[in-house]
Amino acid sequence: MSDTLAPAERPQNGGVGGHPGASRPPKAASLWSDAWYDLRRRPLFVGSAVLIGVLVAMAVFPSLFTSVNPFDAATCDLAQARQGMSAAHRFGTDNLGCDVYSRVVYGARNSLVIGLSTTVVTALLGGLLGLLAGFRGGALDTLLSRITEIFFAIPSILGALLILAIFRTGNVWTVMLALAVLAWPLTYRIMRAAVITAKGQDYVLAARALGASAPRIMFRHILPNAVASVIVVATINLGTFIAAEAGLSFLGVGLRSPDISWGLMISDARERFLEAPWPLLFPALFLSLTVLAFIMLGDAVRDALDPKLR
């Protein structure tokens, strides 16, 4: 009987950048191994991964990138304030005559830690609760959904101000906490909606008919089919979080000098932007690059997890 079906057995997307069947790894494939196989061959993924690698290296070992230590007040010279790019100060100097390049390098740590940790906490918390609420439904869903609505009703800047005012200290972790507490309901909502869509599919019914346990259905059938939108939102949010940190610093409740972060640098430089654009443009450029790299990474991962797009 199979001979009559032969023509249809060719993969239908063979022409659209699909990988040739012959060169596939011979061992058992799974969604994750196939996705990883596919990712390594995607220029978008490789490019964003290299960029993220450099940024992370900057955050972990800033002394590799610059010999100037911006925490040392002696490196700043008020007489040299607001200078343009030169051999001594590659990105120019800021209002206090400090070297912008070294500050950008050292600022990567705080900005990345806040952006990444908030994103991870938000995605895990919102994602897991959304998965649970969407899958279980009933009272749990009602309870969690009403709780998220309370958070949606709080203006985010006001909420963050309140939370940070309670802690009285603005450091990386309190800023992260303030942002995550206000941001997880959005991820929760998106995950819950995607889970409810996936839950009604026939393949979930088929798995139940086989006697699959609830965790198996949740993590093997529903999660892979619901996670795509959360990945996209998480990577876009990453940039928002780094920028929000700047906003909080500007309001005086986030990080404070002598701490260094891109957000702080941007808010310090904006008053004199027309006179001296560099102290604002360079941290903004690095912020944009970081956001871009993570969005590209998220896109590549999402596409790799969808067999139809491979």
Add this chain to the structure above:
Amino acid sequence: MAAMGEPILEVRDLVKYFPLTRGIVVRKQIGAIRAVDGVSFDLRRGETLGIVGESGCGKSTLAKLLMALERPTSGSVRINGREVARARGGELKRVRRNIQMVMQDPYTSLNPRMTVGDIVGEPFEIHRDVAPKGDRRRRVRELLEVVGLDPDHVNRYPHQFSGGQRQRIGIARGLALRPEIIVCDEPVSALDVSIQAQVVNLLARLQDEFGLAYVFIAHDLSVVRHISDRVGVMYLGKMVELGKETEIYDRPTHPYTQALLSAVPVPNPEGRERRERIILHGDPPSPADPPSGCRFRTRCWKAAEICAVEEPPLRIRPGTGHASACHFAETRDVTPA
């Protein structure tokens, strides 16, 4: 078809009402959809029971009840004497080994993010004692071969297959645990006509090979006739006629069955002119508010006073050889030879 044995599946007075509620904070039940309302039948080893009826008559709910995907309001489903309807946990998991399902839509019944190998192999991962770990891949390849697919395609994804091939994947998944019963819920209605025959023939071949018993649900009367040993006709949640395939198709006694059969297209133009078409008027009544007595009476040309008062039980009527739920059951040939 395979030799008939003892009943393997016994369904008794199966009832499923879906509550209709109103209100968000305080839920109040204002009625119920009577999707399945007192269905009884037996299925013997190696036998195929076809279930036909129009959309909304409760066929798919019946399938879900048999699979314990829905809990019945009352009644019982027994497989080899074991109660399914109230089984839970490990007991339910054991029962499920014996009854599996082939679903209607091959495009939504396979997880798009799992490889074919993972889909067909999942039963072995859930029921780990069925096949030792090292043996599972071989078993999956075997299953793919049995349903007529290339075993080398284990690493492909569902979207790379055609509708008919996807349905074969679904069948392979259903076969994995070597069940004795397979519930086919409209297994071919989503497929092209040219592919339908292949899938139906595959099901028939597998039945001979593995001694399977099928509950074959469909609305296509000719497909059901082709594969079934016995046929049950459903209308508005009730079984109105139940008998051997030849009895139902050649000597139908219930007016609804007669009307259904008279609507089957006839390829021979001569027969087309000679035969009698029974046209039913109106739509089926709402299952939330079924008519009193016989549910078919609102559309039946034979309806009399007794039909509104007394519900006709499904039993063998005088002058006929099989069970029918009509006060005025009589044989009438509606399909021209």
